[in-house]
Amino acid sequence: MTALRAPKLPPVFGTDHAEGSSLGKLHHDAEDCRRCDLYRDATQVVFGEGPKDAAVVLVGEQPGDHEDLAGRPFVGPAGRLLDECLHEAEIDRSLCYVTNAVKHFKFELRGKRRLHTRPNAGEIKACAFWLGGELDLIRPSLIVALGATALYSLMGRSVGLTKRRGEVLETVTGTPLLVTIHPSYLLRIRSRGDAAEARRHFISDLEQVKSYLPRQEQ
Numbered sequence: 001m002t003a004l005r006a007p008k009l010p011p012v013f014g015t016d017h018a019e020g021s022s023l024g025k026l027h028h029d030a031e032d033c034r035r036c037d038l039y040r041d042a043t044q045v046v047f048g049e050g051p052k053d054a055a056v057v058l059v060g061e062q063p064g065d066h067e068d069l070a071g072r073p074f075v076g077p078a079g080r081l082l083d084e085c086l087h088e089a090e091i092d093r094s095l096c097y098v099t100n101a102v103k104h105f106k107f108e109l110r111g112k113r114r115l116h117t118r119p120n121a122g123e124i125k126a127c128a129f130w131l132g133g134e135l136d137l138i139r140p141s142l143i144v145a146l147g148a149t150a151l152y153s154l155m156g157r158s159v160g161l162t163k164r165r166g167e168v169l170e171t172v173t174g175t176p177l178l179v180t181i182h183p184s185y186l187l188r189i190r191s192r193g194d195a196a197e198a199r200r201h202f203i204s205d206l207e208q209v210k211s212y213l214p215r216q217e218q
């Protein structure tokens, strides 16, 4: 485990995070969020989902087209791939809380298609308010950063994903943070052989999650 300096829990930008008596209350409050402009074009806010006492919180980037329409995180192709990889790593997704660093879909229109666009630093920072609120209520044993946006949000600064991938970083609060890729990366690999190898690597990263789940639930 490698010690890195990180903000206090919530391990996001500063201590300015949402506060509420429950995740449902935070979700409700986030529906009226105007902290950045992404609410304007998105269909709805897509808040996290899962047990309020989850031992593990998986953090992705932002909702995609499917998630935006469904109002639920990780229900599109990348979410299905995440489910498969968690299953192969012998981890029950229903035991984990899944969420995103940014809660509204950012896209650009190409004809009728809505193409995913990466959130910028200001949007990530603005939305860390909600991620911080989720983490503060759940207080997980492990946070998993799925991709560079999540890692940036959780550390409050740029940390090289490629260099840190597969590591469990120790934040100053002691909350371990597992660094890995976002499953959408696997969907973009054209070569079948490379994709299979990348998938194995991702599953091997996820296998580390098991030791943070309650023993009887493994």
Ligand code: SF4
Residues within 6 Å of the ligand: 030, 033, 034, 035, 036, 037, 038, 039, 045, 102, 103, 104, 123, 126, 127, 128, 130
């Ligand atoms: S992306 Fe996050 S910060 Fe921006 S409006 Fe939506 S909920 Fe608020």
